[in-house]
Amino acid sequence: DAKTTQPTSMDCAEGRAANLPCNHSTISGNEYVYWYRQIHSQGPQYIIHGLKNNETNEMASLIITEDRKSSTLILPHATLRDTAVYYCIVSAFLGAGSYQLTFGKGTKLSVIP
Amino acid sequence: EAEVAQSPRYKITEKSQAVAFWCDPISGHATLYWYRQILGQGPELLVQFQDESVVDDSQLPKDRFSAERLKGVDSTLKIQPAELGDSAMYLCASSLDGGAGGETQYFGPGTRLLVL
Numbered sequence: 001d002a003k004t005t006q007p008t009s010m011d012c013a014e015g016r017a018a019n020l021p022c023n024h025s026t027i028s029g030n031e032y033v034y035w036y037r038q039i040h041s042q043g044p045q046y047i048i049h050g051l052k053n054n055e056t057n058e059m060a061s062l063i064i065t066e067d068r069k070s071s072t073l074i075l076p077h078a079t080l081r082d083t084a085v086y087y088c089i090v091s092a093f094l095g096a097g098s099y100q101l102t103f104g105k106g107t108k109l110s111v112i113p
Numbered sequence: 114e115a116e117v118a119q120s121p122r123y124k125i126t127e128k129s130q131a132v133a134f135w136c137d138p139i140s141g142h143a144t145l146y147w148y149r150q151i152l153g154q155g156p157e158l159l160v161q162f163q164d165e166s167v168v169d170d171s172q173l174p175k176d177r178f179s180a181e182r183l184k185g186v187d188s189t190l191k192i193q194p195a196e197l198g199d200s201a202m203y204l205c206a207s208s209l210d211g212g213a214g215g216e217t218q219y220f221g222p223g224t225r226l227l228v229l
Contacts, residue, residue: 043220098168103155
């Protein structure tokens with residue numbers, strides 16, 4: 001299954017855009033890129049996912065490079081409540097109609113007042 | 114908004130005791146997942162169900178862990194006997210159809226287990 005590489009930690013000023021990078025150079029054509037975040041002691045929260053095209057929802061934007069080897073999650077106006085661990089995940093297709101998510105250690109984003 | 118329910122939220126037990134966790138997925142979700150998350154690490158998949166059938170339990174320590182989803186709705190994860198190294202957060206997630214690419218998994222709040 002494709003592995004992802006993320007920075008261990010990042011800081012962002014409150015009100016500014018937070019840009020979280022992720023490398024997934026071994027991604028296969030049928031594998032999706034997912035982003036989740038986890039606020040301390042809570043369950044992971046789904047943010048966004050995509051296959052090839054850029055995606056946007058009410059929480060964030062996902063920019064995937066044309067070769068699909070990397071992506072960036074953008075939080076347009078970071079608030080203190082966005083402080084969390086952000087996980088970039090490539091869904092693994094295991095055959096027999098099964099997709100799975102393999103979490104790494106993620107990026108610890110700290111939003112600074 | 115529908116959510117995945119888990120209970121209990123916290124559990125303290127002594128080693129060698131039995132412990133059980135319960136999960137109720139979002140209504141209509143066919144696929145249910147149990148994850149374990151050790152402090153400082155990302156969640157690790159233990160078992161995946163499609164309806165009442167196990168799709169993957171390759172990472173489940175079967176000598177002490179068991180999981181069931183008898184009617185294809187709610188699920189129970191059991192540990193017997195518990196060991197000190199089982200202290201972790203146990204997370205349940207569900208999706209409409211885990212066999213379809215692009216499906217979203219929704220997570221519950223988790224059960225935090227402490228084994229003394």
